[in-house]
Amino acid sequence: MPTQGIETAEFGAWLTRHLADSPAGQGHRVFYDHGDRVGDPQHVCAIKAYFGEGLSSNLNRLADVDVLIEGPGGEACFLIEIEERGVSPKKLLGDAMALILANRLRAGNNRSLSGRDVRLTPETRMIIAGVLPEGGHRLGKLEQTIQPRLAQLKGLPGGLEPAKIELLFATSTKKAMDRLRQRICQEYP
Numbered sequence: 238m239p240t241q242g243i244e245t246a247e248f249g250a251w252l253t254r255h256l257a258d259s260p261a262g263q264g265h266r267v268f269y270d271h272g273d274r275v276g277d278p279q280h281v282c283a284i285k286a287y288f289g290e291g292l293s294s295n296l297n298r299l300a301d302v303d304v305l306i307e308g309p310g311g312e313a314c315f316l317i318e319i320e321e322r323g324v325s326p327k328k329l330l331g332d333a334m335a336l337i338l339a340n341r342l343r344a345g346n347n348r349s350l351s352g353r354d355v356r357l358t359p360e361t362r363m364i365i366a367g368v369l370p371e372g373g374h375r376l377g378k379l380e381q382t383i384q385p386r387l388a389q390l391k392g393l394p395g396g397l398e399p400a401k402i403e404l405l406f407a408t409s410t411k412k413a414m415d416r417l418r419q420r421i422c423q424e425y426p
Contacts (some may be wrong), residue, residue, distance in 0.1 A: 241271075241321060241322070242270070242271030242321070243271070243321075244319060244321050244410055244414055245269065245270065245271040245303050245304070245319045245321065246269065246271040246272040246281075248269070248304065248317075248319060248414060248417065248418075249267060249268075249269025249270075249271070249272055249280065249281070249303075249304055250269075250272065250280075251418065252267050252269070252304065252306070252421060253267040253269075253280050255421065255422070255425065256306070256425055259425040259426060260426075261424070261425040261426060262425040264308070264309035265306055265307060265308055265309065265314065265425075266280075266306075266307040267280055267304070267305070267306055267307075268280055268281075268282055268284055268304070268305040268307065268344040269281060269282075269284075269303060269304045269305070270282070270283055270284060270301065270302075270303050270304075271303065282344050282345050282346065282352065283301065283344070283345065283346065283352075284301065284302040284303070284304075284305045284342060284343070284344045285298050285300070285301060285302070285342065285343050285344075286298070286299050286300040286301070286302055286316075286335065286336055286339035286341070286342055287299060287339060287340070287341050287342070287343065288338055288339055288340055288341075289340070293341075293343055299335045299336070299338055299339045300332070300335035300336055300339065302316050302317070302318060302336070302342065303317055303318050303319045304316070304317035304318075304319070305317075305342065305344055305355060307344075307355050311354075311355060311356055312355070312356045312357075312358045312360070312361070313342055313355045313356060313357050313358070313361045314360070314361065314362070315361070315362050315363070315364060315421075315424075316336060316342075316361065316362070316363040316364075316397070317363070317364045317365075317366065317417070318332045318336075318363070318364070318365045318366070318367075319366050319367055319413075319414075319417070320332075320365070320366070320367025320368060321367065321368065321410055322367075322368060323368050323369065323370035324367050324368065324369065325375075326375065326378060326379060326383055329365050329367070329379075329383075329404065329406075330383065332365055333363070333365060333387060333399070333402050336363060336397050337390070337392060337393070337396060337397050337399055337402075338393065338396065339357070339396060339397065340357060340393065340394075340395040340396045341354060341355075341356070341357065341395075342354070342355040342356075342357060343355070357395060357396055357397055359398060360401075361397055361398075361401065362401040362402075362403070363397055363401060363402045363403070364402075364403045364404075364405055364417065364420065365402065365403070365404050365405070365406075366404075366405040366406065366413050366414070366416065366417040367405075367406055367410075367413050368406065368407065368408065368409060368410050368413055369406045369407070369408065370408070371408045376406060376408070379404055379406055380404075383404065384403075384404050387399045387400070387402050387404075388400040388402075403420070405417055405420060
C-alpha cells in the first residue's frame, strides 16, 4: 500500500473540518488531492495549475497542487504544497516556480481535465510545507537564502506573487504538519 500522500489527505480532511467550524472560514471551500476519491468527492480532486487562456490540456499544465482553499468569490486564497519526504532546495524551488508561472487553476476530475476554475488574485498565498533532512545547512539555506530571494522576485500578470510564498519546513513530517496547522489556525481561528 503506498504511503505517499497519506499526510496530505489527513491534512485536507482536517482543513475541511477546521474551516467549517471557523467563523473566518465560512463560505470557503477546500479541495485536496491524495484522499479517498470515493468517500468525499466534493473535496477530493485533482488541482491543476495552467498557463494561458485557451484550452486546459497537458500542453499548458504546469503543476499539480496538493491543497486549495477557495474563497467565497471563487478566488484562490491559499495554495498548499506538502512534501512528505525529504526534499532538496531544488525540488521546492521547482514547486514554487511552476506556480509562479501559472495564471489559472482548475479543481476537478483528473482524467478529463474538466472541473471548476478558480481564479488566482494578487492576494493568493502559497505555502510549501515539508521535510528537510537533518544534517547540513538545508534549513538555514531555506530560511536565510531561498525565502528572502523568492520575496525579491517580481510576479507575472494574473499570477501568484512570489512574495506571497511561505516555506514551512521541519526535520520531520509530524513537525512540518504541526507548523502548517498552526499557520492555518492563525489565518482561520
